[in-house]
Amino acid sequence: MDLTRRALRAAAARPRVLPAALPGGTPARLEAERLLRLRDWPVAATPAGADLLLVTGPDCPALHDPLARLWGDLPAPRARVHAATAAEVASALDTGRERLAAWSGRGSGAQGHAGGNDRVQEPPEGGGGHAHGQADDGDTGTGMPMPGGLPMAETGPDRDGLALDRLHLALGPFLCDWPTGLTVRLVLQGDVVQEAVCEDPAAPGGTPFWSGPWLRAAAGEPVTAGAAARHRAAATCDSLGRLLAVAGWPEQAVAARRLRDGLLAGAPAGALRGPADRLARRVGRSRVLAWLTRGIGRVDGGRTGGSAPAGPPGADGDATDRYRRWLDRLGRDVRHLDDPAPLDPYATESPRGPWEPAHPPSAALLALLPALLVGAELAAARLIVAGLDPDPEELAGAGVAPRG
Amino acid sequence: MVERGPWWTVAAAPLLLAALAALAVAADALLAARGAGRPVTLTAAARPFLALPRALVAGPRRLPAPDLLLWRAGVVTVPVAAVLSTLVIPFGNTVVADPSVGVVWFNAMEVTTWAALWLAGWGPNAAFSLIGGYRFLAQGLAYELPLMFALIAAATGAESLRVGDIAAAQQGLWYAVWMPVAFAAHLAGVLAFSFLGPFAHPAGRDAAGGVLGELSGPDRLLLQAGRWLWLASGAAMAVPLFLGGGAGPGLPAWAWSLVKTLLVLALLVVAARRLPVVRPDRYVELAWVVLVPLTILQVLVPALVVLGR
Amino acid sequence: MSATAAALSLLGLAALAVLGLHGAARALRVSADPLPVMPFGSGLEPAEHAVSRFHVRWYTVTMLFLAFDMEMVFMYPWTLVVSAMGPGAVIEMFVFLAILVAGVVYAWREGALRWT
Numbered sequence: 001m002d003l004t005r006r007a008l009r010a011a012a013a014r015p016r017v018l019p020a021a022l023p024g025g026t027p028a029r030l031e032a033e034r035l036l037r038l039r040d041w042p043v044a045a046t047p048a049g050a051d052l053l054l055v056t057g058p059d060c061p062a063l064h065d066p067l068a069r070l071w072g073d074l075p076a077p078r079a080r081v082h083a084a085t086a087a088e089v090a091s092a093l094d095t096g097r098e099r100l101a102a103w104s105g106r107g108s109g110a111q112g113h114a115g116g117n118d119r120v121q122e123p124p125e126g127g128g129g130h131a132h133g134q135a136d137d138g139d140t141g142t143g144m145p146m147p148g149g150l151p152m153a154e155t156g157p158d159r160d161g162l163a164l165d166r167l168h169l170a171l172g173p174f175l176c177d178w179p180t181g182l183t184v185r186l187v188l189q190g191d192v193v194q195e196a197v198c199e200d201p202a203a204p205g206g207t208p209f210w211s212g213p214w215l216r217a218a219a220g221e222p223v224t225a226g227a228a229a230r231h232r233a234a235a236t237c238d239s240l241g242r243l244l245a246v247a248g249w250p251e252q253a254v255a256a257r258r259l260r261d262g263l264l265a266g267a268p269a270g271a272l273r274g275p276a277d278r279l280a281r282r283v284g285r286s287r288v289l290a291w292l293t294r295g296i297g298r299v300d301g302g303r304t305g306g307s308a309p310a311g312p313p314g315a316d317g318d319a320t321d322r323y324r325r326w327l328d329r330l331g332r333d334v335r336h337l338d339d340p341a342p343l344d345p346y347a348t349e350s351p352r353g354p355w356e357p358a359h360p361p362s363a364a365l366l367a368l369l370p371a372l373l374v375g376a377e378l379a380a381a382r383l384i385v386a387g388l389d390p391d392p393e394e395l396a397g398a399g400v401a402p403r404g
Numbered sequence: 405m406v407e408r409g410p411w412w413t414v415a416a417a418p419l420l421l422a423a424l425a426a427l428a429v430a431a432d433a434l435l436a437a438r439g440a441g442r443p444v445t446l447t448a449a450a451r452p453f454l455a456l457p458r459a460l461v462a463g464p465r466r467l468p469a470p471d472l473l474l475w476r477a478g479v480v481t482v483p484v485a486a487v488l489s490t491l492v493i494p495f496g497n498t499v500v501a502d503p504s505v506g507v508v509w510f511n512a513m514e515v516t517t518w519a520a521l522w523l524a525g526w527g528p529n530a531a532f533s534l535i536g537g538y539r540f541l542a543q544g545l546a547y548e549l550p551l552m553f554a555l556i557a558a559a560t561g562a563e564s565l566r567v568g569d570i571a572a573a574q575q576g577l578w579y580a581v582w583m584p585v586a587f588a589a590h591l592a593g594v595l596a597f598s599f600l601g602p603f604a605h606p607a608g609r610d611a612a613g614g615v616l617g618e619l620s621g622p623d624r625l626l627l628q629a630g631r632w633l634w635l636a637s638g639a640a641m642a643v644p645l646f647l648g649g650g651a652g653p654g655l656p657a658w659a660w661s662l663v664k665t666l667l668v669l670a671l672l673v674v675a676a677r678r679l680p681v682v683r684p685d686r687y688v689e690l691a692w693v694v695l696v697p698l699t700i701l702q703v704l705v706p707a708l709v710v711l712g713r
Numbered sequence: 714m715s716a717t718a719a720a721l722s723l724l725g726l727a728a729l730a731v732l733g734l735h736g737a738a739r740a741l742r743v744s745a746d747p748l749p750v751m752p753f754g755s756g757l758e759p760a761e762h763a764v765s766r767f768h769v770r771w772y773t774v775t776m777l778f779l780a781f782d783m784e785m786v787f788m789y790p791w792t793l794v795v796s797a798m799g800p801g802a803v804i805e806m807f808v809f810l811a812i813l814v815a816g817v818v819y820a821w822r823e824g825a826l827r828w829t
Binding site: 006008049383 | 437451532
C-alpha cells in the first residue's frame with residue numbers, strides 16, 4: 001500500500017488533464033491551456049487517458065449530463081475541478097494535483113459503485129433511443145438480446161445504393177480541439193459522414209469573448225484599432241492552433257497557441273513579429289500541409305458559379321485558402337498592434353468576418369457545416385470544422401438561431 | 405563479420421532496445437519543452453516516464469461488451485513483436501541469431517502491427533477506436549510495399565537475406581549512398597509502423613486518440629511503449645541494412661553501431677515533429693503512383709550491379 | 714543456441730515483461746473493482762455497438778496490394794539467385810513487375826487510388 005501511495009504521489013507530478021470548456025468561459029479556457037502548456041501537464045483526448053477533469057467557464061445546466069458522463073468514465077485515481085473564471089484556474093489545477101497525490105478512494109469520487117451517484121442515471125427516453133449501458137445483458141421486450149444494453153448498428157443505403165451499417169456519433173459538446181459548445185450529430189458509414197445535424201449551441205449568456213471589441217465599439221465605448229488588431233490576431237492564432245492540432249501537427253499548434261498567449265498577455269509588438277512571421281513561413285509555405293488540406297471543405301464565396309455550397313466571401317475556397325488567409329491577416333495585424341485610431345466596428349472585419357449585430361459571422365459559418373460535412377471522412381470533417389472555426393458564443397450573444 | 409552472441413545477448417538485446425526507445429522519448433520531450441517555452445532540463449526529459457507509476461496505480465475500466473481477448477492480444481503484440489524483431493539486428497559484430505532469412509523475419513514482425521492495431525481498434529467496441537484501427541490498415545496499404553522493396557533492394561545488393569551478410573557486403577560504400585531511395589523508403593516505413601509523427605493517423609487527436617482512445621492503465625502503457633520500441637528497432641535495423649553496420653575507422657564495431665543508430669533515431673525523432681499527419685487518403689495515391697515505381701527502379705540498380713560482378 | 718531457440722527465448726522474455734507489468738499493476742492499483750464505463754462519445758451516450766460492418770472505401774487498393782504481396786513471395790528468394798541465374802532472372806522479374814505496375818497505372822486512371 002505504501003508503494004501505491006508513492007506511485008500516486010509520483011504520477012501526480014504530471015497529471016493528464018481532460019479539459020471540458022463550458023460556453024462563455026473562453027478566458028478561463030485560454031488560461032487553462034496556457035498553464036497546462038507551461039506546467040507540462042498533457043492534455044488527454046478521452047477520459048480513459050486522463051486523471052483530472054478540468055471544467056472551465058460558468059456553470060451551464062444544459063451540459064451537466066455530458067459532464068457527468070465524462071467524469072463517470074475517468075478511471076481511478078481521478079479528480080474533478082471547476083474554474084469558473086480565469087483567475088481560478090491556477091488554484092483549481094493545484095487542488096486537482098493535491099487530490100490526485102493524496103488519493104484514497106474516498107471523497108474524491110470513488111471507483112466503482114461508490115462513484116455511482118455522480119453518474120448519469122437514466123438518459124431521457126426517446127432522446128435518440130439511447131439505452132443505458134450499465135445494465136446486464138437484458139431484453140428490451142422485442143426479444144432481441146442486447147449485450148451491454150446497446151442495440152447493434154442498423155443498415156442504411158449509401159451513395160452507391162448498398163445497404164451498410166450506420167453508426168451514430170456525436171462530435172461535441174466535449175471534444176478536444178473543437179469549438180466550445182458546438183454539437184454536431186453524425187451518421188457514419190465506416191468513417192464517412194452520411195448525415196450531419198448541428199444542434200443549437202448551449203447558450204452561455206454574456207458577451208462573446210472574441211468579438212468583444214467590436215461589440216463594445218458598436219455600443220459606443222472607445223476601442224483602439226490596435227487593441228482590436230491584437231484581439232483579432234489572438235483569435236486567429238486560437239483558430240490556427242485548433243486547425244493545426246486537428247491536422248496532426250502538434251509542434252506548430254503549440255507555436256500558434258504560444259503566440260496567442262503572448263498577444264493576450266500584452267507582449268510588445270516587437271517581440272511578437274518574429275514568432276508570427278515564423279508561423280506564417282513554416283505553416284503558410286508548407287507544401288505538405290497545403291497538399292493535405294487541398295479540396296477539403298470547398299465553399300463558393302460568390303465569385304464563381306461552381307458546385308460548392310455558397311457561403312460568405314470570407315469562407316471562399318478550400319481549407320488551404322482559408323488558413324493562408326488567416327496567416328496573411330495575422331501578419332498584417334501584428335504590424336498594427338499600436339494603432340491608436342478608434343476602431344470602426346463595421347469597416348474592420350471581426351475575427352470571423354464582417355460584424356453585423358443581427359447576423360454574427362459565425363451563424364453563416366455554422367449554417368455551412370451540414371452541407372460540407374456530408375460525404376467527408378471523419379478526418380476531413382474535423383478539418384472542415386476547424387478550418388471554418390465558427391464561434392458558437394457569437395450566436396448566443398446575439399440571440400440568433402444557428403440556421404437563421 | 406557478424407557472429408552469433410553468447411546466451412545472455414537474448415536478454416541484452418531487449419534491454420538495449422528499451423534504452424534506445426527511452427532515449428527517443430526523452431529527446432522528443434526535450435524538443436516539445438523547447439517548443440512550448442518550458443525550460444529544457446533533465447527533469448523535462450524524464451517527465452514522460454511518470455506514465456509508468458500512473459499506469460500501475462490505475463483502476464480497471466469495463467466497457468459494454470468489449471472483445472477483451474482480441475483487444476489485449478492486439479495491444480500486447482505491438483511491443484512484443486518489436487522485441488522479437490531484435491533477434492536479427494546486429495549490434496557491432498554481435499547478434500542474437502543470424503538466420504538465413506533475417507530480413508524476412510524483421511519484415512514479418514513489422515507486418516504483425518497490421519493485425520495488432522486493427523485488433524486494438526476493434527476490441528473496445530468504441531466508434532473512435534474502430535476508426536483508428538481501420539486507419540492503420542489504409543496506411544499499411546500505402547507504406548508497406550515501398551518498405552518491402554527497400555528491404556529487398558538491400559538484400560539484392562548482398563544477394564543474401566542474412567542481415568549480417570548485408571552489413572558485411574557494404575565494404576567501403578554504404579547502401580544508403582547508392583540506394584538513397586530505398587534508405588528513405590525504409591525510414592518512412594519506420595515512422596509508419598511506429599505510427600508516430602506524420603503517420604500518427606491511427607492514434608490521431610482528430611479521432612479522440614483513435615486506437616489509444618479507450619486504453620488505460622498498463623494496456624495503454626504497453627501500446628505507447630510499443631510505438632517507441634518499434635521506432636528504436638527500425639532505426640537500429642537501418643544501420644546494418646544501409647549504413648554498413650558496425651564498420652568504421654578507429655572505434656570498435658559496437659561503438660559505431662551505437663553512434664549510427666543514435667543518429668538515425670535522432671533524425672526520425674526530429675522528422676516526426678516537422679510534418680503534419682499524412683492521411684492515407686492522400687498518401688495512398690503518392691505511394692502507389694510515385695513511391696512503388698521508384699523503389700522498384702531502386703531494386704533494379706543492385707540487381708544490375710550484382711549481374712555485372 | 715539455434716535461431717529458433719533464441720526466438721522462443723526472446724518471446725518468453727517479452728511475455729514475462731508483459732506479465733510482470735500487469736502483475737505489478739495488479740498489486741499496486743488503487744482498486745480492483747472494474748469501473749463500468751461507456752465508450753467516449755464527446756460526453757454523449759453511444760446509440761449502438763460500435764463493432765459493425767465498416768464501410769471500407771479503399772477496398773480496391775487491397776486487391777492491388779494482394780497482387781504485389783504475392784509477388785513479394787517470389788521476390789525474396791529471387792534476391793538469392795540473381796547472379797546464379799544470370800540476366801534471365803532479372804529480365805523475368807522486372808517484366809513481371811512491369812506488368813503489375815501497368816495494372817497500378819490502370820487502377821490509378823480508373824480512380825481506384827482516390828476514394829474521397
